[in-house]
Structures are given as structure tokens and as C-alpha cells.
Amino acid sequence: MIKLLRLLFVFTGFILVSTSALLGTAVADTPFPTVHLPADESLKCIQPADEMRRNHMNYIMHQRDITVHDGIRTEPDSLSGCIDCHVEPRVESSGKEGEIASFKSNEHFCTSCHQYAAVQIDCFQCHADRPQKYIKRSYHTSSLKNQLQQAMTATAEVEQ
Amino acid sequence: MKDSNYSKVNNSRRAFLSKTAIASSSAVTIAIAPGVLLSEVHAQTAHASQGASISTKADDEAVSSKNRWGMLIDTAKCASGCTGCVDACNEEHGLVGNNRPETDTQYIRKVHLKNKTTGHELSLPLMCQHCETAPCVDVCPTGASFTRKDGIVLVDKHICIGCRYCMMACPYKARSLVHEKVTNQTLSSPRGKGTVESCTMCVTRVDKGGIPACVEACTAENHNAMIFGDLNDPDSAISIELKNRGGKQLRPDLALNTGVRYQGL
Numbered sequence A: 001m002i003k004l005l006r007l008l009f010v011f012t013g014f015i016l017v018s019t020s021a022l023l024g025t026a027v028a029d030t031p032f033p034t035v036h037l038p039a040d041e042s043l044k045c046i047q048p049a050d051e052m053r054r055n056h057m058n059y060i061m062h063q064r065d066i067t068v069h070d071g072i073r074t075e076p077d078s079l080s081g082c083i084d085c086h087v088e089p090r091v092e093s094s095g096k097e098g099e100i101a102s103f104k105s106n107e108h109f110c111t112s113c114h115q116y117a118a119v120q121i122d123c124f125q126c127h128a129d130r131p132q133k134y135i136k137r138s139y140h141t142s143s144l145k146n147q148l149q150q151a152m153t154a155t156a157e158v159e160q
Numbered sequence B: 001m002k003d004s005n006y007s008k009v010n011n012s013r014r015a016f017l018s019k020t021a022i023a024s025s026s027a028v029t030i031a032i033a034p035g036v037l038l039s040e041v042h043a044q045t046a047h048a049s050q051g052a053s054i055s056t057k058a059d060d061e062a063v064s065s066k067n068r069w070g071m072l073i074d075t076a077k078c079a080s081g082c083t084g085c086v087d088a089c090n091e092e093h094g095l096v097g098n099n100r101p102e103t104d105t106q107y108i109r110k111v112h113l114k115n116k117t118t119g120h121e122l123s124l125p126l127m128c129q130h131c132e133t134a135p136c137v138d139v140c141p142t143g144a145s146f147t148r149k150d151g152i153v154l155v156d157k158h159i160c161i162g163c164r165y166c167m168m169a170c171p172y173k174a175r176s177l178v179h180e181k182v183t184n185q186t187l188s189s190p191r192g193k194g195t196v197e198s199c200t201m202c203v204t205r206v207d208k209g210g211i212p213a214c215v216e217a218c219t220a221e222n223h224n225a226m227i228f229g230d231l232n233d234p235d236s237a238i239s240i241e242l243k244n245r246g247g248k249q250l251r252p253d254l255a256l257n258t259g260v261r262y263q264g265l
Helices: A002-029 A049-070 A079-086 A109-117 A141-159 B002-026 B034-049 B084-093 B135-139 B165-169 B203-207 B213-220 B237-245
Strands: B069-074 B109-114 B121-126 B145-147 B153-155 B226-230 B260-263
Touching (some): A049 A079, B084 B109, B135 B145, B135 B165, B213 B226
Antiparallel strands (some): B069 B226, B145 B153
């Protein structure tokens, strides 16, 4: 009886080991994300790639608190600093500048890795996901002006 | 990086603890009730900052109570049809409305007042008044709403949970909640759904020695109704003007010591 149990135990162990080995190969087969390097090769990151890969969140977090609360805006480790170099428009086959991938897309510098590592990224709920120079804004200031004028006439009428 | 961060935190904590220990054992002023302690400390800093130099801080220097930034608005010069300040503010902070005036963010409102008895009308920009003892800071459950050492009241949106207590507490209706997803924000104003926001007195500009966008626009329109400056510096334009012609707080009965003052109310 004991012999039988021992056999069963060994067998289960064998199965467990073989499955994990299979899983291991599956992980190894997942393609490593392609990280976008700036087209301008003269640009250098503030830290070596290995350091940034592991610790970028600490740099950004540190910067965020001293910026918001102490008003120190000189530190190079800012999120916008990352974005300015690493987010660029796609280069079309014609050589023209294409669109910029949004942070929701796998092509975005940050998302490519974060999706691979399955870490949710919250920065872009509030921060722009692309450099300011690529953002075109249109303001409906005239319509705001009209709204204001209307509101003011309305108030004036009520008062009269 | 990780390690150095931890050691930094430990050091400051240690320094704080040791200071507190020394203070509570030796200094007479500190060894009183908590409420009194606060006003004592405040009185000292206010006194010390009188006569401090105006010069804006170095870029890598933290803000301090040497400065108290404020604004003075002359309602007699503010033109009733003009929305220059509001437009400049919207552009600076990327405030694009969704055509829903009930919920669209407004940092500045142009308010039109009419005295029914005399018929006298005036127009003024109304924004966050940057109170010294701000009700929004008092009620914030997470510490997201805070007064910077130089008197500017801000929301740390990293901590804000969007509960909107501050919006209810503000007597000036100065705050808005972001109701919809935002993309392509400006550098001066990162903003996102579910956080509260209000006039920041253009901190990013002020930190670099600039003036707020609304004041700049008002001057560009040649109305010159707004002055921005350091209330702690007796030689600044704003302090001189306040000394000569005075300036009122809105709702002075609340004793909030606002950073924004009005003339001709």
C-alpha cells in the first residue's frame, strides 16, 4: 500500500515538473517588445537602458512630488522628458511623417512594454501621451464668448 | 535609485522626529495647545517674510513662504464685454469645453453685477481666490487639495479621488470636476477625468518667474485691470497699489485672507 502511494506521489511530481517546463518554453516564445529608440541617434537617455528599464518609475515618482509641491521644475527625470524623445510619429513608406500611436496602442513606447509586463499604466489619464509639438488645439473661444454674451443679456433682462 | 530613495525618506523622517523632540522639550512657544501652536508658527513666518527680497526663486529651489503670490483686480478697468482673461486661461490650460456649460471646466468666470438701487454695473473675473486658510484644503480627505508655501492653492491630482467635498466647501464656486476623458493636455495643466481642478495661478509660469496668462492677456488688451505680484514684498507693484488705494476680499466675513483682491466693489 505504502509502495503504491509512493509511486503515485512520484508520478504526480513528474507531471507537475513536465507541465511547468512546457509553460517555461511558452514564456520564452513570447516576443520581446520592440522599444522605440529616438530617430535622432545623438540623443542620450539620462541613465543606461538597464537602469531605466528597472527603475524609471522611481525617477518619475520622485520628480512628480517635488514638482507639484515644491515647484522645482528643473529635474531632467520628468515624464514629459521621456515622451519628448521616445514618442515620434510613424514613418510612412513614402518617408512622410505619419500619425502618432496613442497610448492605447501597442506601438506606443510606454504601452509596448507595459502590455508585455502586464502592468497598468495610469500616467496618461491626465498627462499627454505625445510631445507638445505634435498637438494641435482648436479653441472655441468665440463660442464661449457668445455663450457669455447670451448669459449676460439674460441676466440683464431678468434684472430689468 | 530605489535604495537612495528609501534612505532619503528615512533621513527626513529622522530629522523631523528629532526636531519635534527638541522643540517639544525646550521651546516654550511650541509647548502649548495644537491650535495655538499653528497660529504662533504662522505669525512668526509672516513676520519673517516681511521685507524679504522679491527676487523669484532659483529654478532648483523649493518654493517658500518668503513669497505670497496674489492678484489685484480693478473692476473699474475691467471691460464688461471682454473675455480676454478667460480665453487666455482656456488656451494656457487646454480647457476645451464639450458644449455642456453645466459641467465644463471653468477656471475663470466673468461675473456681471448690477446694483438694483443705483443701477451701477460692473464686471469682474472670478477665479480661485487662493485663500490662506482655504476651506477646500480643510475638507479634503486625502490631502490632495493643498496650499503651496507661496500661497498658491492647488490640487495634487495624483492623490485626488474626485469626491468633490472641496467644490462644496469653496464659497467662490471656483472648482470644477473633470467629467469626461481628456487627451492632449498641455504641459502646464495635466488633467483627467475624475479629478477636481481650479485656477492654478499658472504655477508653471510663476515658477519660471513669469506672470499668469490672464494677467498677461488683460495687459495685452490694454485694460490693465489685473496686477500680479508678491503680497509679502512691500515694494512690489501690487503691494504699493494695495497700500495706496486698498483692495477688498470677496466675503471678508469668512476671514480667509484671500490672495486675490478687488478694487471698486
